Amino acid sequence: MxxxxxxxxxxxxxxxxxxxxxxxxxxxxxxxxxxxxxxxxxxxxxxxxxxxxxxxxxxxxxxxxxxxxxxxxxxxxxxxxxxxxxxxxxxxxxxxxxxxxxxxxxxxxxxxxxxxxxxxxxxxxxxxxxxxQSETNWMVDLVGNTEEELLTWCKEHSMSKNYPAYIRKARREGIDLSFSNNLEDWKLFHTYLQKSGERKSFDVRPLKYFTSLHKYFSQNGVVRLGVARRNGNILAMILIAVYGDEISCLYSAQTDIDTKLRAPMLLRWECMLMGQREGIKRFNNWGVLPEERYKPGNPGYGYSQYKRGFGGYLEQIxxxxxxxxxxxxxxxxxxxxxxxxxxxxxxx
Structure with missing residues (x-):
């Protein structure tokens, strides 16, 4: 029935x-x-x-x-x-x-x-x-209660040897991280995402998609906009969904300011640590190339390599x-x- x-x-x-x-x-x-x-x-x-x-x-x-x-x-x-x-x-x-x-x-x-x-x-x-929906997802189990415990798990699951050093360096450079419910920040995120789309040749949903997400999800904490700033300038932004036992990374964007500081990496890592503190079990990086297509010549190799660099495992849906x-x-x-x-x- x-x-x-x-x-x-x-x-x-x-x-x-x-x-x-x-x-x-x-x-x-x-x-x-x-x-x-x-x-x-x-x-x-x-x-x-x-x-x-x-x-x-x-x-x-x-x-x-x-x-x-x-x-x-x-x-x-x-x-x-x-x-x-x-x-x-x-x-x-x-x-x-x-x-x-x-x-x-x-x-x-x-x-x-x-x-x-x-x-x-x-x-x-x-x-x-x-x-x-994405069917080849790169997953990180948010184990333990401390950053060191999560870092140990990631290293045991093929984390890039350079990632911990990059994350520490980004912190030393004074990058500030926060989450924003401000609608203007969500609109700004769409602008940066469009610029990323132009650089990397991918389509971006219209502004209404993101303002509607803000309308229905920003106040209940299910969809959160993370922002990385340095000296008042936005370096990177990430949109995540936090629900049940999982955090899902929906979209992310990087500006053209201080790109060598790897603010997106620190921002994503801090989202994982936030999930660990809140008792969430997994961080879903969403789509990566499947194993048979994960080759340097593939246009998707770069973003797949970046996500895989945190360590973890492939979940094939x-x-x-x-x-x-x-x-x-x-x-x-x-x-x-x-x-x-x-x-x-x-x-x-």
Missing amino acids: ISEIEDKTVWDTYLNQCTRKTFLQTYEWGEFQKELGKDILRLAFFDGNNILQGISLVIFERTPFGTQIYLPRGPLMTTETPDIYKSILNTLVEYFKVKNISCIKVDPAFTEQQQIAKVPSTLDFKHSINFI ERTYEYVYNKKLYPIQRLYDRYIKFRYYRYR
Whole structure:
């Protein structure tokens, strides 16, 4: 059985009952998506005894091939078993069969090694050509209670031998670190991110994306903007999401001031230490190149090397799955997706 949830308190209660947590399934993320012009639903799934099995935010995406729905890092489950996952997916397919939807996309962040990750393939779901959320993430476990304990773990997990010295030097040079809820700082971050995008040839989301993030997440501490300054000048900024057991690095930018001081490195490291103090278990650097593409000639080698330099391990997430209702258009959709992959993601 499916129930559409509108009340924030009810949604938060259900979310807290789920095994894994993600800011992409919070009530606020749904409001944020609506602010960006998307239609959404918040669905709760129950078994025959009216016991909660799981939940998921559903985002409607209009495409050339019809309206698709996307479950960002969902569905979430109260108990993660193949049977419950299968039950939720079957319920989803039946529920949207009569709602003029062309495709369902799910990606609940199971790793490739987990048996439960393969459940969709038994129900006529197919792997998408392209991923939506990052699927090759570089992780750091925020172990211990002191910087020395975390540093020891990182060194044991292939931290670059130069990173500790760079971090100490940045501190000696008087770099000040803080977090800002000021909307003008968030706008400034977007400006610096655009400049980085121009230098490194990547697209940046519009300003409204970041001002809307500020509107829904800055006051509750889920999304935080870190700023590194020296002598009143901004050297680097980082946007992180802090939720459940994980900190996720969403975006980062560096200005052209004192670049040799490696302020971005110190800022990211201090975010890890902050997470350690708050009892958070992991720091997710998000996307890096997979092992088979991690080569100096790849355009993504630089940022991947930088993230890997902190030490840690690669977590390979199962590719997004999709269930298609409109079988006639599906071959054309797959062809289009391959074009998108070649144009934007061929190096990944």
